[in-house]
Amino acid sequence: MRPLTDEETKTFFEKLSHYIGENIKLLIDRPDGIYCFRYHKDRVYYCKETLMKFASNFGRDHLISFGTNFGKFTKTGKFRLHVTALDFLAPYAKFKVWLKSTAEQTFLYGHHVMKSGLGRITENTEQYQGVVVYSMSDVPLGFGVAAKSTAQCRTSDPMNIVIFHQADIGQYIREEDTLI
Amino acid sequence: MADVQIDTAEILRNVTEKDSLFKTTVVSKEIDLTLDLGNLLAVDENVLKDKQISAKNNSTYLLNLNRDNVQILLNSIWELPSERVEDAILVPLPPPTTEIPREKPLPKAKKETKWEAYAKLKGIKSKKTEKLVWDKTHQEYRPAWGYKRANDETKDWMIEVPANADPFEDQYAKRKEAKSERVAKNEYQRLRNIAKNSKGKVPTADLAPSLKPSKEQVNLALSVAKTSTASVGKFTKALPRENEVKKPKGKKRKFESNTGSLSEEKERQLSVLNMMKNKQPRLNTDVAIKQNRKEEIEQRRSQIGDGKPMSKKLARKQAAILSGKKSKAFKGGKRKKGRK
16 A cells, blocks of 8 residues: 555546546545545555554555545556546536436446437536436436537437446446456 | 532531530630649649639639640640550650659758767768779789688788797787777777767666776676676675675665655645646637637627627727737636536
8 A cells, every 4th residue: 555656646636637627626635534545456545544544554465445446557557437436526526417217227237328318418518528427316327428519419319329338336236246 | 509508507517516515625825834744733823813713603713724724734745755555545754843842851860970070070081992902812803801801811821920929929819819809899889889879878888898997897897797697696606705796776666655744645636736737728619619609799789780789898808809919718717617
């Protein structure tokens, strides 16, 4: 376990800022205590200082997880967000998409979102912008990338892909063994 | 008599009808075209007719103009000597006169070697040596250097021992060694030139062979030689009475302390965040275009006078544009992102 290097911090924040923009600041600078990001076995964990200090008593081989897993660094040095980060992305998300109730299931099975399943979308969403996906009753379901901008969405066919799927809460069941 | 007259009129009509199907091959221009047949290029310097260019269906005018110019180009190609190969008529084109800029940048000049720089400074010019030289012993022309060279001094059947030399010294071996030394020196100089002209540092610069190496040089050479094995010197035995050789150290990764000052860590992360923010383009083009369009529409409305009167804010912006300042909309500021 160790803090992130400056380079790792940069790639990590760049990925995170796709979804929550400048709100990363609110994750670092919290009024309810000191929170930190920690690197452990290629993964980035987010936790309270006290928990981190408890976890640091365990050796690398024996420590499986602590705090919230935000994602992992790939072997090529890119960062990939996991569903587990959704709890922190959803409240700070800058761009949101609401799905119709009929399209919820297909998204939770890991498919992209078609135009026909799109309920609402944040205005001014650019193409390839990271978005958080909600159900119509405002339950965060996952996140993805906008395949089309808001303006393009209006004119596209109902069978066109509007949101590329990246992660959804269905993964908690589908990928139970490999999630952490 | 009347029948004959009718016939000629019909023939004439037929001829004119046929002619009207094809356009004329003779085209006259006020200024002749400049032709570059090698590139199949014709440049028309005549002035375009303003009225026809600005007309609504100017495409027919341009098409006709183009056809005429192509006709001139083809006419001049037909004037060139042609040859017939089977069914095809071929015209070998003259070399092109228009110079076309090269696609790739000029190759960079090779960097000078140390000798070349010195020779240039002193004005030394290399003499041309003949490749084949007369060999007196073999009575034939032989290459001046290399395999089976003429006047090969290592192949002499007898060498005179110099007056002040050791009589038991092998003069043949001495010459052979001198030769191999010269080859080694040349190779070293070649590598040194490459090293000098390449950007990176060459780590073995201190290991150059010298006639009287200092103690430090010997020690360095020894330590490098000991660690230049597959196991990085792990199994190399120490010499008797040898001082401990320092292992050359590799670069070690360094990380911040895990349980160090967390407030410092926070500061570092915030500074990374700040740097990222500064790098982002401040102008959101989509929003800027929208805003600009809105302004234009409103401006037009105010000019017509039947819409709403111009707002104060807009009037100020227009004044700023007229006075040459950039309007606020183009400066950007924060990226606007609304929610629905």
